[in-house]
Amino acid sequence: MTKHHQFDAIIVGGGGAGLEAALHASKSANVAVVTKLYPTRSHTGTAQGGIAAALGNMEPDSWEWHMYDTVKGGDYLVDQDAAEILARDAIDAIIELEHMGLPFDRTPDGKIEQRRFGGHTANFGEKAVMRACKAADRTGHMILQTLYQQCIKNKVNFFNEYFVTDIIVEDNVCRGVVAINVADSEVHLFHAKAVLIASGGFGKMFKVTSNAHTLTGDPVAAYYRRGLPLEDMEFFQFHPTGIYKLGILLSEAARGEGAIFINDKGERFMERYMPTLKDLAPRDICSRCIYEEVRAGRGIGGKDYVYMDFRPGTINKFKSGPGGRDVTREHLEKALPDILEFARVYMGIDPMKDPVPIQPTAHYAMGGIPTDADGRALADNTNVVTGLYAAGECACVSVHGANRLGTNSLVDLVVFGRRGGKAMADFCKPAGFAPLPITAAADTIAEFDRIRAGRGSERAAAIRADLQNMMTNYVGVFRNGPDMQKAVEGVRELKARFKNIKTDDTGKIFNTDVLETFELGCLLDLAEVTAAAALRRTETRGGHAREDFQERDDANWLNHSMAYRADDKRDAAVTRCDIRFENKPVTITKFQPKERKY
Amino acid sequence: MSAISSTPTVRKAAAPPTFETRMWQFMRLSGVLLIPLVWIHVALKDVIVGVHAIDLNYVQKIWAITAWRVYDMALLAFAFGHGMNGLRHVANDYFHSKSAQKIMAWAILIGWIVITAIGGIAIIGGVNMP
Amino acid sequence: MKVHLKIKRFNPEKDSKSWWGEYDVNVDPTDRVLDALHLVKWYQDGTFNVRRSCAHGVCGSDAVRINGQNRLACKVLIQDIVKNDGDTITVEPILGLPVIKDLIVDMEPFFDHYKSVMPYFVNDEALPADGRERLQNIADRERYDQGTKCILCACCTTSCPSFWLNDDYVGPAAVVQAHRFIFDSRDRAAEERLKILNEQMGVWRCRTAFNCTNACPREIPVTQLIGEVKKALATGEIR
Amino acid sequence: MATFISTLWEGVRYRGGIGNWAYLFHRLAGLATLLFLAIHIVDTAFVFFAPSLYAHAIDIYRSTPFMFGEIALVAGVLFHGANGLKIIVFDYRPDLWSHENEKRAAIIVFAVTIILWIPAAIIMGNNLIQCNFLHLCGE
């Protein structure tokens, strides 16, 4: 039996973006948040380092510099009108968070304290600037908690542990979502005037990743399966400092506080590559430099990792602390408690005594559901899907272009979550409910029945492991045509194996066996798009680094890629899969593309 | 704007004391008093004098001194009050419905009054030599 | 290395009472207990269930009882709890919340208690005229820092003997949350929260058993924070 | 009832720290003392209400099992008092509730209990042997 609910607005996902949207939309609309996790379990809570805003509390700063850094950091693939909104609204949004009680760290005169972060500079690239507002190294946790608290205060409706499987779009009008109640596998239809997707990232397609087990991008896949486009999926960020092998993130905040990279010879190698910002260069660059060192045989012990060195002795020796000042152990323990603990718990290494082995880790999806600056989801390059919105990591506004700067994601969540929430509330006022198609839940029910009845020979876990290995090996920090070709074909094979799935749990109550299998299906779709889009883009830009095309190619590729699921095989010769690609122009306002040096 | 104080702020925020606040305070207060009261009592009666030396004569001899009567009165008031309130705490752990808790609280209150009254009258009345 | 997992299983659709599932898995000593549980779920018995998400101790999903103690499965390394090849690790659901299936318990009562203490910032006074942040000095910010670390994992509340005996007790996690706001100098609803905690099932239920502090994966001094709330109630002063 | 018993049992199975044991013993000792105290008040009151029965009551106290119980009771009273004092001090100074302090304080409480109890137990044990087994106590 399917159950029906009706709300003005449905928000899919209870992370930073979803809660921010819920909070603002619920001021005038009847809103419900539908989320597969308890909101406080969302991955926003793991964000460590900070949230950028040109408050200028520590030293002079301006939103224009922030905008410039964002555009340059994104290797000029950023839509500059959106980047301007991001940098301008950031200030307001952060003050608003403070007014909601968020416990930011404080300066001696009582203002919000800020720290340095990769790629954030003063005066258009002159020197590193302290722009990241922070609460120790659990900024995301504080944002998530604060927003959830305010949602409780404002009595927002929550459907926790409801897994959204499908978005109901017909005639280009969104009418609601289909969800499964995890507790009893009951199918629920949420009928709504507007839907906002804020389901976060999908980094679980990679093996070494900072992302949670639950980041599988199911609603993004649903969007794609509806024939709607995904933008810039080839751009996936690899964060330079994951704990070796585990991928658990050690935030850039560490380098903001002075930590540096060290190779096998004990050199601070970033000096060679990026003389101005050095270890605080953007992530794509740092990740590549690490692998350059590894390839040159200067990885630690010749292996595939380098050290990040936090020791006050090292920081003071290289004068890499904020403003070149000396740091103390006490200060680091206070500024980075969680990061130090991760190293202690998971590596058994005390970073105050020994350097920590690190390796780039899959981290952030720059691409996703294309939206305009009000969070409205796009059906193609220009038209929106009526009543459908997206915000947060799953969306592509695009403010991150080819590479996101650290601390810019949390700003993205609050700025565009807020705008999306307001926009959908405004939309809901005059709008009526478009009727639900009778067969709205049919696809979901069919797929779940198929999985539940799966008596084949393939375990989801094995397919997932193969997928993750393949994506990490073939669509990682460095990419090349033949490898990516293998990945695209590999995913197709996995999709075939996925048809022959074996399911153990046939029950109704908390059947995560079936849900995980469904998630795998979503990952397979998204991985296919990612690999195919990467294969198609024959240039190196931001997070997309090709060995066979090492230059940025503005003449041909200064545009976003839009991937459609299609039966028409126009691009099949290149990608050999059922995806149709189109280009979408980049909006350039203030800053013309230049060579990217730090 | 740098005129912000750097010392911790102290604020007043009194929630009206409830019965539970009072009882919590009483448990601490009586607890402190009971250390000398109970320990001396126990040391004296159980260890130094010993039950074999205690009989009506002994009690009469002790209670002839008013100070000991006051002492025993305090012991009765604080130890038994403390213990019975402790019992109420424990009862609230095991009885979950509001009504059951009420019934237990009343039973404990009555038990406390009755036994305290018995003890109190005896201390005031003193030994009735047969 | 090889470890033997003894997991308390319960499937309401099949079982009338819980039973012990026994599994042997091959793990690295540096693997997490969560990894071992995944090996069971992914390769031995797909019907087995545990909540998890972040896998590094910050989302609060996977509070379970490991060898008799509340822990996050993703924050305990195999090498920290077993010495020899083939040793047994016991994993059970946390205590005091209704078990739904295997290691999964119903978190609603926990969150209801959480919500009951007004776990949100309240200050309806006029905002600073310059449109900027409210100022707060470093000492005042530090005052409530500990409580802000809480990830609502329920390790503390479900280790508390007072809570086991009477789940009407709001529990240590809720008190920690209340503390976070009561002691925030910017907040204006301390009295209301104190009033709630002053009730019979409020903070006075705490008998200082200290299990909560021992269990907290975020190393929050839970008992201390509870003590500070009690003291604030007893003295009428927040310092 | 089944859940009640399983709660109790699971609670005992939980591997809490020393604080959990202190909590348990504190409660048991408090309740045991209370039980004893209630009886003790009533029998002492016989001196006023029914003096003739008082001797009988005292005789019961003098019986061997009761004297053993008395020795245990003293341990309970000592522990409960020492632990209660610990709680009171920490209530007054909540910042003392750190991992190390808690452990140290609990160990001190157990130690104080034992140190005070041993001489008391020796004297009481001696009384017991002299009076109940060697019958050396003059009636």
Ligand SMILES: Cc1cc2nc3c(=O)[nH]c(=O)nc-3n(C[C@H](O)[C@H](O)[C@H](O)COP(=O)(O)OP(=O)(O)OC[C@H]3O[C@@H](n4cnc5c(N)ncnc54)[C@H](O)[C@@H]3O)c2cc1C
């Ligand atoms: C370790 C780490 C550190 C980071 N540090 C920083 C930093 O310092 N600064 C910065 O700016 N950014 C940082 N980021 C990036 C940033 O935290 C994330 O991009 C951002 O939090 C994503 O937020 P979100 O709201 O879009 O999604 P999430 O917070 O991931 O939330 C997703 C929500 O969607 C729900 N959901 C997903 N699928 C479904 C479904 N099928 N049905 C129903 N609900 C669903 C989930 O339940 C969840 O509530 C970091 C990221 C990581 C992984």
Ligand code: HEM
């Ligand atoms: C010797 C000095 C004593 C001290 C310092 C003392 C102290 C305390 C304290 C502080 C508590 C509260 C514990 C808490 O809130 O967690 C308490 C509880 C209690 N006390 Fe005492 N007490 C003493 C003697 C007694 C005596 C003589 C009795 C018996 C009549 C007694 C019976 C109880 C009981 C039944 C409880 C409740 C236990 C519980 O809730 O777990 N106490 N005591």
Ligand code: SF4
């Ligand atoms: S206080 Fe600690 S144990 Fe309790 S819910 Fe919060 S993080 Fe978990």
Ligand code: F3S
């Ligand atoms: S375990 Fe419970 S009794 Fe108090 S100290 Fe912790 S809340």
Ligand code: FES
């Ligand atoms: S999985 Fe997030 S805390 Fe363990």
